[in-house]
Amino acid sequence: MPQQKEQRAYRKPLPHIDEENRPWWEATQRHELYIQKCRDCGDLRFHPRALCTSCLSSRTEWVRCKGGGKIYTFTVTYQNQAAGFRESLPYVMAWVELDEGVKMLTNIVDCPPEQVKIGMPVEAVFDDVTPEVTLVKFRPAR
Amino acid sequence: MSLSRKIAVAGVYEHPTRFAPDKSMYQIMAESVRGALDDCGLSIKDVDGLLTAGMGMGPMGIVGFCDYLNLTPNYLDGTNIGGSSFVAHTAHAAAAIHAGLCNVAVVVYGSTAASSRFAIGTGGGHGGGDPCDQYEFPFGPTTVGAYAMIAQRHMHDYGTTPEQLAEIAVTMRLHASMNPVAKYRDPITVEDVLASRVISSPLHLLDCCIISDGGGALVITSAERARDLKKKPAYLLGAGETVRHAARGQRDFLEIAAAQSGRLAFERAGVTHKDIDMAMIYDSFTITVLSTLENLGFCKRGEGGPFVSGGRLRFDGALPINTDGGGLSSNHPGMRGMFLVIEAVKQLRGECGPRQVKNCKIALVHGTGGALGTRHSGATLILTNQ
Numbered sequence: 001m002p003q004q005k006e007q008r009a010y011r012k013p014l015p016h017i018d019e020e021n022r023p024w025w026e027a028t029q030r031h032e033l034y035i036q037k038c039r040d041c042g043d044l045r046f047h048p049r050a051l052c053t054s055c056l057s058s059r060t061e062w063v064r065c066k067g068g069g070k071i072y073t074f075t076v077t078y079q080n081q082a083a084g085f086r087e088s089l090p091y092v093m094a095w096v097e098l099d100e101g102v103k104m105l106t107n108i109v110d111c112p113p114e115q116v117k118i119g120m121p122v123e124a125v126f127d128d129v130t131p132e133v134t135l136v137k138f139r140p141a142r
Numbered sequence: 143m144s145l146s147r148k149i150a151v152a153g154v155y156e157h158p159t160r161f162a163p164d165k166s167m168y169q170i171m172a173e174s175v176r177g178a179l180d181d182c183g184l185s186i187k188d189v190d191g192l193l194t195a196g197m198g199m200g201p202m203g204i205v206g207f208c209d210y211l212n213l214t215p216n217y218l219d220g221t222n223i224g225g226s227s228f229v230a231h232t233a234h235a236a237a238a239i240h241a242g243l244c245n246v247a248v249v250v251y252g253s254t255a256a257s258s259r260f261a262i263g264t265g266g267g268h269g270g271g272d273p274c275d276q277y278e279f280p281f282g283p284t285t286v287g288a289y290a291m292i293a294q295r296h297m298h299d300y301g302t303t304p305e306q307l308a309e310i311a312v313t314m315r316l317h318a319s320m321n322p323v324a325k326y327r328d329p330i331t332v333e334d335v336l337a338s339r340v341i342s343s344p345l346h347l348l349d350c351c352i353i354s355d356g357g358g359a360l361v362i363t364s365a366e367r368a369r370d371l372k373k374k375p376a377y378l379l380g381a382g383e384t385v386r387h388a389a390r391g392q393r394d395f396l397e398i399a400a401a402q403s404g405r406l407a408f409e410r411a412g413v414t415h416k417d418i419d420m421a422m423i424y425d426s427f428t429i430t431v432l433s434t435l436e437n438l439g440f441c442k443r444g445e446g447g448p449f450v451s452g453g454r455l456r457f458d459g460a461l462p463i464n465t466d467g468g469g470l471s472s473n474h475p476g477m478r479g480m481f482l483v484i485e486a487v488k489q490l491r492g493e494c495g496p497r498q499v500k501n502c503k504i505a506l507v508h509g510t511g512g513a514l515g516t517r518h519s520g521a522t523l524i525l526t527n528q
Binding site: 012013014015016017020021035043044045046047049053072073074075076077078079080081082084085088091093094095101102103104105106107113118119129133135137 | 261264265271273274276277278279280281282283284286287290291292294295298339340341342343344345388390391392393395515516
């Protein structure tokens with residue numbers, strides 16, 4: 001049944017996982033969300049990278065996030081021709097500001113698009129989209 | 143800036159095509175070079191500097207274009223920072239000429255975005271190779287979506303309305319109606335914009351730039367040499383460029399590159415906002431114009447909504463912008479910065495017919511490349527005919 005197989009295949013783009021970012025993606029597979037903190041100057045950063053962007057120190061602490069945050073801004077996308085997305089319109093894309101103080105781009109799920117508001121408290125949900133990749137999305141806080 | 147008034151845009155050419163399935167990108171580029179050289183009376187033999195960028199070119203596209211036109215310039219700049227590239231190229235060419243690295247530089251762009259059916263604004267999600275892409279593309283960012291998030295936040299923080307954004311589109315269409323080569327020339331109303339379908343909330347179809355084919359070129363040389371050529375020179379007074387991005391997750395997204403590039407351009411030009419007679423502001427979307435005007439300092443942050451209302455941006459208003467009809471109505475072949483410089487130069491020469499801004503002596507150009515809501519570049523120029 002080739003048609004059924006195609007429907008099941010995950011068609012959206014997947015991240016390229018390399019040695020620098022692997023710990024972050026492995027944590028998401030365990031349904032854990034981390035940001036990084038510089039052990040020298042204390043600056044927080046996301047997405048993960050090997051060096052502090054404020055002082056260039058390589059001494060990095062991984063900080064586990066509780067998963068809570070607020071919607072900083074969002075858009076309900078009604079048109080996207082790209083495979084995977086065109087089948088899931090409309091969808092909500094947002095910048096969420098984590099309680100720990102950094103913003104990440106994500107999708108808002110488990111919420112009708114017309115109810116999404118800036119400032120809405122949200123919580124992380126872990127979407128195991130493939131056996132290798134788990135994406136961090138957010139839903140209204142419960 | 144030590145090169146103020148020492149370098150000039152001497153020749154410009156906007157390719158009139160808006161749909162060219164019969165032409166290649168390189169053909170459009172080459173025809174544009176010919177047009178800009180004809181405009182100022184120079185020949186291809188005079189050209190010893192080349193600056194270009196494109197969406198359809200490979201990573202070494204500038205070398206491929208030199209092959210196509212059999213050029214061996216002394217100065218090459220293939221900087222690609224998105225749609226603002228040609229605005230930045232203008233300043234780069236000026237610096238190179240001022241430094242003695244070349245004498246006559248050509249900046250060129252061509253694209254078959256429309257006839258190649260390239261979904262510039264809504265084809266998001268292809269993925270990309272940069273580290274930042276890995277944390278964005280899985281969630282479906284489109285170009286329009288990334289700008290829409292800026293509009294949403296601006297509306298939330300400052301009460302900016304869809305009607306205020308719509309007036310920008312209406313004004314651009316009015317200007318396009320006076321430009322014989324503009325792609326869309328029939329007038330529209332605020333109601334038309336609001337009634338068009340939502341592409342990515344809160345932006346409607348008519349808040350978005352069009353997709354066309356097209357191209358253009360600039361000839362840049364020393365002010366001294368430009369004075370002996372066919373057309374009145376447009377002298378470079380000041381320039382600035384920079385980028386904004388997610389800033390390690392700590393960005394204030396309503397502060398955009400224009401805040402920095404604009405401040406630099408004004409400081410280097412030695413002029414103030416009230417000296418600006420008209421401005422060419424990259425209008426990928428209506429929100430791009432509002433946000434850019436705020437960040438350039440034409441109004442305070444949050445006051446963009448009222449500022450763009452009441453006809454201020456019309457060709458006969460207090461701050462005329464995008465008198466050619468802009469990317470919203472005239473042309474948008476993917477990277478529009480080229481046309482910002484061309485129209486500003488034509489206004490300074492007084493060549494704009496019914497849409498001519500009266501007594502236009504100083505023009506500002508601001509190009510945006512990429513997406514305000516993720517990462518982008520900004521490049522500002524201030525030009526004068528004095």
